[in-house]
Amino acid sequence: MPSKKGGTGGNKQVQNHINSLNVQQGQTAVAVVRGTMAMSHSPRTKASAGTQADLKKQSNFSITSLILEGVKLNKLQLNDIIKHHLKDLRISDIQLSRSGIFTIYAINVNSFNRLLNELTPILATNGQATAKIHVPRSIRRIKDMEKVAFVKNIDIEIPESRITEALKDVDLDAIDVVRLTNKVKNIPTKIIKIIFIDPQNRNTLVHTGLQVDSMHFLAEPSMQNTKPVQCYICLQYNHVAKYCKTKQQICAQCGENHRIDQCIAASDALKCSNSKGNHLATSNECATFKEQEKRIQNLIY
Ligand SMILES: [Zn+2]
Ligand SMILES: [Zn+2]
Ligand SMILES: [Zn+2]
Structure with missing residues (x-):
């Protein structure tokens, strides 16, 4: 069964890390793989369960994490509930934050999905009726952008x-x-x-x-540009060098008319040509940059 890709185009950085995987019960699954993300929304059929292709796919995903809130258990108690009631699940770690929120790391997508679907009912029968399990917010946000x-x-x-x-x-x-x-x-x-x-x-x-x-x-698929565009000749915003009207090279270090590699100003004598501040004109800390950034964000949200 072919699985569908999570999207075309869009945020390339994210897209490059999105892989398809088979998921039980048609539920959207998200896998965090060494800090990158993988998603799928293709239903798994019984026939494909446990095939070699599946096993191979699953082995590509070392970690899938879930957030568990609203439980009054310590780590060992949660571990033992999972151990007794969800024997065949493969979980690599359980983390407990100071605010009492668990992060559970499943080793494969099957374990991830079963945790998502089965853990809260089991916890409810073990006196933890307020338990809530969900996908981490950072991953949800990317899923939403899709x-x-x-x-x-x-x-x-x-x-x-x-x-x-x-x-x-x-x-x-x-x-x-x-x-x-x-x-x-x-x-x-x-x-x-x-x-x-x-x-x-x-x-x-x-x-x-x-x-x-x-x-x-x-x-x-998404806004193509969310970062201010800065001309590398005049260092002003909202055009690229090709369309620079002045064609007057400005030094990012001192603001004079020369290339930065020809600058003789002392390295602590920085002068931004845009804001006149004491930083490189290409700095993300520049007030002019931040102004431009805000302008773009105001447009988007
Ligand atoms: Zn320019
Ligand atoms: Zn200079
Ligand atoms: Zn500046």
């Missing part, structure tokens, strides 16, 4: 309702359609954010684009 598409250059006069209709017409299941506003100027932008029910629906739109009657718009 369902989001941005459509740019949507003319201001087109209401969100027309876009919702257009999506329905092609059987795409959107949960939310919202035009982003520029929060600084408090005006609507030409960007529409669409949250879909799952990554498949999102990917379909990214592939086909958005057709609203006779108008067509391109869709992207």
Whole structure:
């Protein structure tokens, strides 16, 4: 059975680490693998259970973590409950934070899924009715982004309702359609954010684009640029060197007209050409950089 990829395009760094794996009961599984993430949403059929391919796939995933909250147990007690009631699960470690929250590391996806589905009912019968188990937030956030598409250059006069209709017409299941506003100027932008029910629906739109009657718009899996763009010639923001109007080389170290490798200013005599602050003009700590960063974020959220 072929398993589906969690998305196309999008956040490349994350995408590169996303692999497919088979999962029981069709539940979305997430595996943290040496600090990277893997996700799947393909249902596992009985026929494929325990095949060599499965075993091979599972061995690629050393750790899958889950958060357990709302239990009044110590580590050994939790260990023993799992030991007695979920004998065949493979768990590499249990961590208990000072605030009483457990992180449980399963060795394979099967163990991960069984923990997710079976542990809280077992805990409930052992006097831990308030137990809640969930996937770590950092992973959930990435999973959520897999369902989001941005459509740019949507003319201001087109209401969100027309876009919702257009999506329905092609059987795409959107949960939310919202035009982003520029929060600084408090005006609507030409960007529409669409949250879909799952990554498949999102990917379909990214592939086909958005057709609203006779108008067509391109869709992207995520905002392409969330970092300010800085010209390496003049060190100003929002254009690249190719489109630099001044073509006047500015030194990132002292702000004079020469390349940084020709700078003779003392290394502690930094002067940013943008903010006049005592740092490199390329520093992420620069107030001008932070201003630009904020401007972009205001556009997105
Ligand atoms: Zn420039
Ligand atoms: Zn210089
Ligand atoms: Zn600065």
